[in-house]
Amino acid sequence: GExxxxxxxxxxxAPSAGKSRGTGAAAGGWAWGVVFHFFLVNVLVMGMxxxxxxxxxxxxxxxxxxxxxxxxxxSIMSSLRFLGAPLVAVVCRRLGERPTSIVGAGLVAGGCLxxxxxxxxxxxxxxxxxxxxxxxxxxxxxAAVMTAKRCRARLxxxxxxxxxxxxxxxxxxxxxxxxxxxxxxxxxxxxFGGIMLNLVPSSMLLRPVSTRLPRESAQNQHRGSSVAKKxxxxxxxxxxxxxxxxxxLHRAQEAPTTETPPGRDVSDxxxxxxxxRLQEPTPxxxxxxxxxxxxxxxxxxxxxxxxxxxxxxxxxxxxxxxxFIFTWSFLFSHLAYFVPFFHLVARATTLGxxxxxxxxxxxxAGITETLSQLLSGWLADHNWTKKYHFHVTYLLLSGATSxxxxxxxxxxxxxxxxxxxxxxCGGFMALVLPVLVDLVGVEKLHSYLGFxxxxxxxAAMGGPPLAGWLYDYTQTYACSFLFAGACALISPISFFxxxxxxxxxxxxxxx
Amino acid sequence: xxxxxxxxxSDTSLEKNISLASPTKVELTCxxxxxxxLKNPQVTWKRGSETISHTSKTQNSxxxxxxxxxxxxxxxxxxxxxxxKEVSATFHLHVxxxxxxxxxxxxxxxxxxxxxxxxxxxxxxxTWYMTNGTELVPINTFLHTxxxxxxxxxxxxxxxxxxxxxxxxxxxxxxxxxxxxGSSKGSFELKVLSITAPLKPFIAVVAxxxxxxxxxxxxxxxxxxxxxxxxxxxxxxxxx
Numbered sequence: 001g002e003x004x005x006x007x008x009x010x011x012x013x014a015p016s017a018g019k020s021r022g023t024g025a026a027a028g029g030w031a032w033g034v035v036f037h038f039f040l041v042n043v044l045v046m047g048m049x050x051x052x053x054x055x056x057x058x059x060x061x062x063x064x065x066x067x068x069x070x071x072x073x074x075s076i077m078s079s080l081r082f083l084g085a086p087l088v089a090v091v092c093r094r095l096g097e098r099p100t101s102i103v104g105a106g107l108v109a110g111g112c113l114x115x116x117x118x119x120x121x122x123x124x125x126x127x128x129x130x131x132x133x134x135x136x137x138x139x140x141x142x143a144a145v146m147t148a149k150r151c152r153a154r155l156x157x158x159x160x161x162x163x164x165x166x167x168x169x170x171x172x173x174x175x176x177x178x179x180x181x182x183x184x185x186x187x188x189x190x191x192f193g194g195i196m197l198n199l200v201p202s203s204m205l206l207r208p209v210s211t212r213l214p215r216e217s218a219q220n221q222h223r224g225s226s227v228a229k230k231x232x233x234x235x236x237x238x239x240x241x242x243x244x245x246x247x248x249l250h251r252a253q254e255a256p257t258t259e260t261p262p263g264r265d266v267s268d269x270x271x272x273x274x275x276x277r278l279q280e281p282t283p284x285x286x287x288x289x290x291x292x293x294x295x296x297x298x299x300x301x302x303x304x305x306x307x308x309x310x311x312x313x314x315x316x317x318x319x320x321x322x323x324f325i326f327t328w329s330f331l332f333s334h335l336a337y338f339v340p341f342f343h344l345v346a347r348a349t350t351l352g353x354x355x356x357x358x359x360x361x362x363x364x365a366g367i368t369e370t371l372s373q374l375l376s377g378w379l380a381d382h383n384w385t386k387k388y389h390f391h392v393t394y395l396l397l398s399g400a401t402s403x404x405x406x407x408x409x410x411x412x413x414x415x416x417x418x419x420x421x422x423x424x425c426g427g428f429m430a431l432v433l434p435v436l437v438d439l440v441g442v443e444k445l446h447s448y449l450g451f452x453x454x455x456x457x458x459a460a461m462g463g464p465p466l467a468g469w470l471y472d473y474t475q476t477y478a479c480s481f482l483f484a485g486a487c488a489l490i491s492p493i494s495f496f497x498x499x500x501x502x503x504x505x506x507x508x509x510x511x
Numbered sequence: 512x513x514x515x516x517x518x519x520x521s522d523t524s525l526e527k528n529i530s531l532a533s534p535t536k537v538e539l540t541c542x543x544x545x546x547x548x549l550k551n552p553q554v555t556w557k558r559g560s561e562t563i564s565h566t567s568k569t570q571n572s573x574x575x576x577x578x579x580x581x582x583x584x585x586x587x588x589x590x591x592x593x594x595x596k597e598v599s600a601t602f603h604l605h606v607x608x609x610x611x612x613x614x615x616x617x618x619x620x621x622x623x624x625x626x627x628x629x630x631x632x633x634x635x636x637x638t639w640y641m642t643n644g645t646e647l648v649p650i651n652t653f654l655h656t657x658x659x660x661x662x663x664x665x666x667x668x669x670x671x672x673x674x675x676x677x678x679x680x681x682x683x684x685x686x687x688x689x690x691x692x693g694s695s696k697g698s699f700e701l702k703v704l705s706i707t708a709p710l711k712p713f714i715a716v717v718a719x720x721x722x723x724x725x726x727x728x729x730x731x732x733x734x735x736x737x738x739x740x741x742x743x744x745x746x747x748x749x750x751x
Contacts, residue, residue: 194714197716
């Protein structure tokens with residue numbers, strides 16, 4: 001009974017329904033559209049990253065160059081996806097998610113097409129590494145933030161649903177192989193360029209959430225400040241409470257997304273411009289909720305949005321302790337997730353299993369992870385406790401499983417260990433975005449996500465060499481599991497500081 | 512200097528491949544594993560149906576020494592151990608094989624095709640052939656300098672470059688490396704596609720994208736027109 005119309009993704013898709021009455025349903029429909037787009041982004045982006053290995057072989061043959069040089073292309077592509085995030089966050093805030101996403105799709109398609117003309121490795125580094133990497137960053141950032149904006153009540157489940165696209169990427173490998181055998185790598189890249197262009201119409205599904213006339217914005221700003229007076233417990237926009245009133249007011253809080261300059265916390269009671277526009281008394285404004293919502297969700301893109309001058313690069317996340325808490329956890333959890341799967345097949349072969357068994361392990365891991373993501377997302381959405389408690393639990397469990405990993409020396413044991421580890425990994429991966437949204441709210445999501453992704457990118461760049469170095473140093477893959485377990489156990493430590501960090505922020509805001 | 516260790520348990524025959532480029536002396540040894548069940552077997556060395564006598568023998572190893580000086584002496588030499596069961600091992604002596612390419616090489620019209628022929632040792636000479644029906648026609652680079660180029664990348668690697676590809680250039684090409692003890696061949700299959708081949712699926716996908724984009728844009732314009740009326744009503748209500 002507490003679910004608002006807009007966030008009900010279960011509403012039937014009815015874009016041509018009646019104007020005011022059908023808006024709830026239509027808005028729900030758009031949420032599904034956003035989830036679908038994010039799903040497609042996951043499939044295509046991760047698919048491209050994973051099939052790079054197949055192109056690697058073709059590039060080496062065609063252009064010579066050492067294996068290290070050619071692998072730079074792949075490294076640039078996958079690391080720019082994270083490292084480009086702060087820049088993309090800025091662009092997103094300026095242009096909006098939809099144009100950014102279209103630009104991202106264009107970059108990816110253009111990069112693919114340009115690469116067909118490549119004759120040397122440095123050329124490919126630019127056309128495939130740089131252009132594709134930046135395009136992926138654009139697509140990812142826009143889709144993630146849009147999902148957070150649209151699916152408020154069921155964010156964890158929607159996020160998990162979209163991420164399950166990564167599970168489908170195993171189809172991309174044989175498909176790519178087929179194309180390369182039929183058309184050579186140039187023809188394959190040409191066709192991929194076309195396929196990536198599909199992200200343009202799906203990006204158009206990212207309809208802007210908050211578009212309104214100036215008078216509405218006055219109402220909403222006022223509501224924003226009244227929220228501040230009434231709800232001092234939600235400084236960072238924590239969406240934990242479930243009373244309808246609070247949810248409605250928070251929805252209004254979300255409305256001044258583009259109006260409020262960054263760095264200005266909505267909980268700031270000394271909000272001068274909002275105070276200045278105090279016109280209608282509060283109860284009346286809440287009765288305008290539904291029609292205003294309706295108008296907001298159906299404003300076409302052409303409607304202008306008033307944006308006060310924003311600083312180009314918002315560094316406020318770097319001053320926020322909550323950001324460090326999140327990034328610390330994000331960094332270590334990514335390392336923990338990534339390293340074991342990298343070495344899983346190698347470990348299996350050292351234990352005497354065939355490579356067939358190894359690929360079977362990977363397949364099982366992929367399927368388990370996808371299923372557990374969905375389950376974890378669905379579970380977390382019930383809001384029985386704060387989402388990050390689930391996140392911490394999964395991290396601790398996956399750390400424990402990974403530490404027990406070296407004990408698995410036979411195929412059934414290794415299979416069980418892999419399945420358990422993948423299940424817990426899926427659990428915490430699905431909650432990364434919802435936890436961030438819980439901690440900082442949707443307004444500032446762009447900058448926070450941008451910087452968090454940047455630091456995660458640095459970790460991701462160091463991941464493969466670190467894993468390789470671990471093996472070289474210890475001459476056994478068992479260490480990778482111990483390392484991953486240690487990372488997974490270190491990562492939730494920062495969350496124990498979360499309550500005190502929130503109090504610190506509140507004190508600072510009240511000064 | 513080549514050895515195979517037999518366990519005497521399974522019936523599977525063990526094999527070893529030895530590449531020889533120039534005349535040399537080889538020693539082939541069959542050794543019996545200490546833990547095997549076979550005791551004091553009778554050992555014969557054979558090449559085809561011809562029996563060869565041992566050169567040397569110890570308690571559980573039997574060796575023959577061969578001087579390979581011409582290609583007729585290459586082939587498969589096997590040692591057969593007869594006891595309760597019979598086990599055998601085979602040494603295959605041959606000229607170095609050429610690493611060709613089993614998969615087709617896909618190229619486009621007007622592009623350049625490069626075929627790389629690699630082998631372990633340094634051959635005396637390299638020859639490239641193209642197939643004309645069932646005949647192998649050697650490629651004369653001096654006759655067609657603007658079409659074919661042969662580059663000696665290193666002593667053990669040779670490259671054939673075909674410029675200005677056309678559809679007629681498709682087919683099988685052979686690379687032959689000549690050693691003192693014989694020659695070996697490797698094949699490459701070239702397939703020449705026209706640019707339109709991958710272009711067709713590409714255009715199909717782009718057309719689909721264009722249709723989707725147009726549909727969405729039209730839908731948005733349509734809903735914008737419908738909304739405009741509703742908005743004006745709302746504004747009036749607000750002003751009351």
